[in-house]
Amino acid sequence: MSIIDVNPVPAMADEEITMFSDAADRFFERHASPEITERWRAQHQVDMGIWTTAGEAGLLCASVPEEYGGSGGDFRHEVVLIEQIAKHDAGGFGLTLHNAILAPYLLLHGTEEQKQRWLPKMATGELRGAIAMSEPGAGSDLAAVRSTARLEGDEYVINAQKTFISNGQQANLICVVCKTDVEAKSRGISLLMVETDKVEGFQRGRNLDKIGCEAQDTSELFFDEVRVPKGNLLGMVEGQGFKQLMTELPKERLIIALQGMHAIELALEHTITYVKERKVFGNAVLDYQNTQFKLAECKTDATVAKVFINHCLELQLQGQLDDTKASMAKVWVTELQGKIIDQCLQFFGGYGYMNEYPIARLYRDARGQRIWGGTSEIMKLLIARTL
DSSP states (O other), rough: OOOOOOOGGGOOOHHHHHHHHHHHHHHHHHOOHHHHHHHHHHTOOOTTHHHHHHHHHHHHTTTTTTTSSSOOHHHHHHHHHHHHHHTTTOTTSHHHIIIIIHHHHHHHHHHHHHHHHHHHHHHHSSSSEEEOBBBTTTTOGGGOOEEEEETTTTTTEEEEEEEEEEEETTOOOEEEEEEOOSSGGGGGGGEEEEEGGOOSEEEEEEEESSSSSSSEEEEEEEEEEEEGGGGGGGGGOOOHHHHHHHHHHHHHHHHHHHHHHHHHHHHHHHHHHHHHHEETTEEEGGGSHHHHHHHHHHHHHHHHHHHHHHHHHHHHHHOOOOHHHHHHHHHHHHHHHHHHHHHHHHTTTTGGOOOOOSSHHHHHHHHGGGGTTTHHHHHHHHTTTTT
């Protein structure tokens, strides 16, 4: 049982979900052992073969209907995978981005032909997904993107420079946020699907050197007069991109909050084990009142956060999660993640600063959580609009 004892979301207490969780646990034990994940961190990306292996195990497109090659599950299956990835320190594997972020864009906003064309190959791992939003001059302000796509005959011609793109070194199906009408601001944004193996003018830039999340490839991408068929316009109607993005972003922010919640729980579990074993002046670190009080505060804050996250998860499963609550979940949990993990690291003393201890990685990885998916400041602006 987790140190944070909160009643689970009722919909997650299902025998089929439990069986799926056990299967995912076995998969990651075999294919994301500590030795393997250490190699991923050293090479700054996962082994390419993990994608097809995961596809064969039914983990890719877990929530995509079987008619499109998926496993026929729902968002609960993605929640299980988020938990198992955190448990096995396999965060470098961009499975959640592929499964729970990109695939739903196709499933919910694509035409029938587009679903049939791309989703089955995503389910096998033949296609590996990414979404290219951020640019050197546009991050949280998506309306400011300068990437363009002009229509010439039956093709769109894309010119774009993207950065901070997760899965960027390995993805070969990339959803590119660009403007098909540069005068229309957000109403001119469209989403174009690019199969990178089939085009000219596409180039991958650097695999960016980050503070943390070393195993996750995060890249610059360049599109120089890249031509794609007109049929690659997601939904086949220009100017719908901003609306499509806004529809999917609440779920993405909940996913980030869920990832943060698992990191908090792991940090507390590692820390409580350590302070029970570590002796200082003849006593276990946990025997000191300061340790007890600080960890009591951490457990209380984390418990309150998890209750709210479970509430948001229930809303998502019911199709009722709005952007305000998703923003609250993201800003609260990710800020708390930084605070609690910082406090946990302190209890390790000098050892907490050593990379060989999991708490050091949790500390580094936590910092980006307040940035991607919309910064904490942007989340507060979204919440403030409801005042």
